[in-house]
């Protein structure tokens with residue numbers, strides 16, 4: 001069977017044949033692992049992906065589906081640590097830290113604080129912008145090849161502000177991003193209501209980031225998995241990696257719930273679960289699981305096909321085909337899967353405030369939750385840690401993993417092919433915190 005060409009348009013350099021059953025084994029079936037399996041298999045590598053539960057069951061399946069260069073400013077940005085300190089003990093604020101004794105939180109915050117300096121953010125913006133743009137290009141290429149079943153919508157994205165202070169901050173962010181070539185336009189209240197008729201009449205305005213997109217994440221994951229399989233990848237669900245066997249500077253195999261797996265190279269893409277696997281390798285990846293929730297209802301027929309952030313409340317709203325999804329909150333509570341009703345209520349309240357005519361999710365609607373892999377500088381870990389010859393780390397995508405995931409899959413593939421990555425990844429070194 002002829003393999004389709006990789007989407008870089010470059011002829012991939014085939015790796016030396018290995019005696020292992022697979023060239024590459026990927027741990028984790030979220031958007032990062034699946035995008036990696038997709039690109040690797042299309043490049044002709046014998047690829048196996050291992051997922052402990054179902055594909056997308058971590059953080060990737062129920063997120064808000066917003067993607068694009070609007071998210072080029074890291075969450076760790078000037079002024080944010082001060083706001084975060086104010087919010088963190090209020091159980092109904094957008095960012096909450098459940099009081100608990102966890103010594104790892106102290107260095108995590110110290111790094112978050114340091115990463116928020118202007119100079120550091122200034123370095124991160126072009127890198128994130130280029131990754132988001134690469135993602136949009138890759139998604140469009142996939143869609144052109146064969147339409148994606150994920151309600152891909154190119155209407156840009158709105159940052160909607162309730163108050164003048166918020167809007168002034170949003171306009172300043174927009175100017176900062178414009179200086180990096182990320183287009184946007186300011187909407188006054190009448191223009192906002194023309195674009196978004198359900199907007200409350202007293203909102204201050206919005207910034208429209210015109211080059212962003214939104215899509216249904218679960219449909220997108222299904223397409224990635226189907227196309228990776230069609231290109232030869234094997235995907236095993238309900239197959240947790242339990243132990244990583246190593247010798248010296250090489251990983252030798254994975255002891256899994258479905259037997260021993262051996263491959264020439266390994267990719268760690270286990271999202272918020274990555275630190276515990278990394279510890280087996282004496283690697284420090286100091287992620288915090290950051291819980292968020294989403295609720296999905298039938299969309300009112302006339303709700304515009306838009307993705308948006310209700311900015312002060314940090315609640316995302318996206319029209320996904322016939323559905324409307326509300327998503328938000330960031331809760332640092334460890335590997336905890338409990339649904340916190342007060343925080344879910346805060347999402348409902350934000351929707352009532354900004355979009356008063358829009359129906360509330362009925363109490364019977366299922367609340368989805370996901371644990372974001374939140375790194376202290378809110379940037380991914382991406383690359384080969386120095387300690388190992390045959391491992392690539394691809395995790396820590398924090399709030400923007402759907403938007404960075406497809407690009408990550410391509411960049412990991414380039415690293416494994418021995419090609420120079422299309423984007424300078426030095427800021428994302430896998431062992432920068434360990």
Ligand SMILES: Cc1cc2nc3c(=O)[nH]c(=O)nc-3n(C[C@H](O)[C@H](O)[C@H](O)COP(=O)(O)OP(=O)(O)OC[C@H]3O[C@@H](n4cnc5c(N)ncnc54)[C@H](O)[C@@H]3O)c2cc1C
Nearest residue numbers: 028030032052058059060064066241271292400401402403
């Ligand atoms: C409410 C909410 C809204 C969001 N909205 C957006 C958005 O609009 N846009 C955006 O870009 N991002 C958004 N995000 C962030 C995004 O969802 C994450 O950054 C992204 O899903 C992370 O992907 P991942 O593949 O790294 O991790 P995951 O999706 O968590 O995947 C990791 C996988 O590894 C598996 N795994 C773990 N341990 C093992 C093991 N031992 N063996 C085998 N498999 C294992 C897990 O089961 C899991 O499926 C949102 C997140 C939340 C919570």
